[in-house]
Amino acid sequence: MKNKDIFLISETRTNNFTDPDVAVKIGGLWGQAQKYQQEGAIFYGIYADYESDYKGDYTVSVASSICPFKEAKTISIPEQKYHAFPVEKDVFATWQEIWKTELDRSYLFDYEEYSADGSIRIYIGLNT
Template identity: 35%
Template sequence: MEYEIVKLEEKKAAGIKARTNNMSPDMGAVIGGLWGRFYSEGIYESIPGKTNDKVLGIYTEYDKDAASDYTIVVACEVDGKEELPGDAVLVTIPAGNYARFIAKGELHEAVAKCWQEIWSMDLPRTFACDFEEYQNDGMDETEIHIYVGLKE
């Protein structure tokens, strides 16, 4: 699978979070439920200081003792200067080198296929922060940029 290495500046993002594990039988429900809440409860609309209209799926706080435990945050990029509503949290996407993959097609299939290929690659990952950046809001024909944190 092709990718390019990009150097990103630090970004701030605001959204809602949950903790899960890829081996957990309810992982899909946890992640799907988070995405559902983000839109159905008006969280996206209520977050102030958005810097663009893209939505992010951020994977962070990997458990060092159990590599498959992580926190997922469904968020949008913000300037980080305004108070957040409700249970929204502010997270930092660290500056650094990232492998950027581009997935296109039906949203769920494209994301799942791309991650399966990433997991099979021998990348020098940091396991500090990886994220998906949704370029549009389509379900059938979408484009997602997936950034995987790399060691320097």
């Protein structure tokens, strides 16, 4: 995967297992992102700065392919090997399936891609 620049809307630090407000925090990020919807924009849910693995703390961010406001920080999707998971049921159910896999995850950078056509894919960074 080649580096791709996207634009940060908002971010927070959380934990899937020990933060009782994880769903509220992530939902709030997406609520903020709705203000910046533009035709043809692709939105990203980004998971990075992992403390350890999927059970540890991490930073979750929401970003857009189109600059949402003048001061938006640019984020580069790092060049690494990714395994893509199409979201067929819902995003959380897909993450639960990913957590059960035996992938050699890098825990550098993972992301969800919400395409303008409504399709969703989750990209998991790999070591190999």
